[in-house]
Amino acid sequence: xxxxxxxxxxxxxxxxxxxxxxxxxxxxDLYRERGxxxxxxxxxxxxxxxxxxxxxRYFVDKREMLFWGQEILRELYMRTIAAMPGSAAPIDxxxxxxxxxxxxFNDRREIVRQRQAVIAANPGxxxxxxxxxxxLASAMSDALRQRGVPDPIASLTANVGVLAFTTAFVRWVNxxxxxDLSQLIREALDQLKVITAxx
Amino acid sequence: xxxxxxxxxxxxxxxxxxxxxxxxxxxxDLYRERGxxxxxxxxxxxxxxxxxxxxxRYFVDKREMLFWGQEILRELYMRTIAAMPGSAAPIDxxxxxxxxxxxxFNDRREIVRQRQAVIAANPGxxxxxxxxxxxLASAMSDALRQRGVPDPIASLTANVGVLAFTTAFVRWVNxxxxxDLSQLIREALDQLKVITAxx
Numbered sequence: 001x002x003x004x005x006x007x008x009x010x011x012x013x014x015x016x017x018x019x020x021x022x023x024x025x026x027x028x029d030l031y032r033e034r035g036x037x038x039x040x041x042x043x044x045x046x047x048x049x050x051x052x053x054x055x056x057r058y059f060v061d062k063r064e065m066l067f068w069g070q071e072i073l074r075e076l077y078m079r080t081i082a083a084m085p086g087s088a089a090p091i092d093x094x095x096x097x098x099x100x101x102x103x104x105f106n107d108r109r110e111i112v113r114q115r116q117a118v119i120a121a122n123p124g125x126x127x128x129x130x131x132x133x134x135x136l137a138s139a140m141s142d143a144l145r146q147r148g149v150p151d152p153i154a155s156l157t158a159n160v161g162v163l164a165f166t167t168a169f170v171r172w173v174n175x176x177x178x179x180d181l182s183q184l185i186r187e188a189l190d191q192l193k194v195i196t197a198x199x
Numbered sequence: 200x201x202x203x204x205x206x207x208x209x210x211x212x213x214x215x216x217x218x219x220x221x222x223x224x225x226x227x228d229l230y231r232e233r234g235x236x237x238x239x240x241x242x243x244x245x246x247x248x249x250x251x252x253x254x255x256r257y258f259v260d261k262r263e264m265l266f267w268g269q270e271i272l273r274e275l276y277m278r279t280i281a282a283m284p285g286s287a288a289p290i291d292x293x294x295x296x297x298x299x300x301x302x303x304f305n306d307r308r309e310i311v312r313q314r315q316a317v318i319a320a321n322p323g324x325x326x327x328x329x330x331x332x333x334x335l336a337s338a339m340s341d342a343l344r345q346r347g348v349p350d351p352i353a354s355l356t357a358n359v360g361v362l363a364f365t366t367a368f369v370r371w372v373n374x375x376x377x378x379d380l381s382q383l384i385r386e387a388l389d390q391l392k393v394i395t396a397x398x
Contacts, residue, residue, distance in 0.1 A: 089397045090394065091395060091397045092397060127326060127329075130329045131326060131329065134329055152366050152387065152390065153394060155366065156362065156366055156387065156390055156391055156394055157394050159362050160391065163355065163358050163359070167354065167355055171351070188355065191352060191355055192359065192391075193395040193397070195290050196290060196391045196392040196394075196396075197392055198288045198291060198392075
């Protein structure tokens with residue numbers, strides 16, 4: 001019989017309360033004050049009262065820390081589409097996936113708003129945001145294909161979903177207490193229906 | 200009365216027949232043989248039998264030479280949308296703009312096919328391609344707004360257009376003699392109509 005001993009170096013990996021959100025808020029404050037390019041990881045860690053080592057336990061670098069939501073959304077989309085009834089139309093599967101992501105934004109509206117202002121001020125970050133959207137569209141396409149939706153319908157539907165979400169998000173993010181994100185998504189999907197139907 | 204004298208240094212800017220297309224073909228050959236990252240402007244110029252100086256008279260750098268079509272498409276889209284009858288639906292304005300661009304691709308199908316293969320092999324170039332699409336969607340949005348189409352309809356319609364074109368292009372580019380690009384664009388727009396209409 002053996003006992004598993006977990007060696008634990010308190011100095012290196014001691015638990016810091018809310019380290020992730022403290023780092024995130026410190027970074028957003030610095031990006032706004034000095035600009036994204038002028039801010040270093042050392043400064044972010046210092047402002048948060050943490051070490052650089054702790055920063056790198058949570059984030060790859062100062063750019064990627066703005067985009068960790070991508071992985072959360074990807075998993076949420078995949079899981080929601082996988083759980084939809086087989087009788088659902090592809091666009092309804094995508095609408096459900098977008099709807100499932102709404103609490104992620106509502107729960108963090110102030111951070112999301114600040115993050116968006118940082119991205120809007122930096123072309124390199126806007127490029128990264130385009131990559132995020134493309135990756136999420138690609139994830140939803142995969143999920144739809146796994147549900148038997150053929151191409152190009154899978155890819156078109158996923159991209160329509162990302163387009164509707166982006167349009168809704170842009171309206172919501174500047175006045176998150178005024179608008180309902182779910183409703184804006186439904187409105188964008190309805191507008192896409194009217195637009196593509198033509199005259 | 201005065202005479203305008205144009206000084207002209209023959210050594211520096213002598214005319215080279217088809218310099219642009221010779222450079223383009225040389226670059227595509229080298230990108231395919233060695234990879235995009237491993238190819239220098241000096242090598243491209245040498246392969247084309249021209250100087251680096253001539254290269255830079257036509258292109259900003261070895262990346263941008265793959266994307267000069269963006270400006271041509273932008274102007275074509277703007278001009279076509281500006282010339283549409285005011286009674287046309289926004290989606291029909293966008294469809295006409297895309298249709299107007301088809302000859303640009305048909306006339307250069309072999310170069311376009313090779314270019315696409317280079318982009319598909321390089322993540323950095325794929326990012327640049329996403330930027331190109333975003334810029335073209337933004338140009339079409341502007342053109343629609345100038346025709347009195349309000350937001351978010353202008354932006355949604357422009358993005359639907361870029362999505363339809365991209366979907367059609369991906370099918371066309373691998374077998375440009377087999378498919379008709381115009382027809383593929385119309386098919387994608389029809390599919391978007393069915394998709395957004397839902398169940």
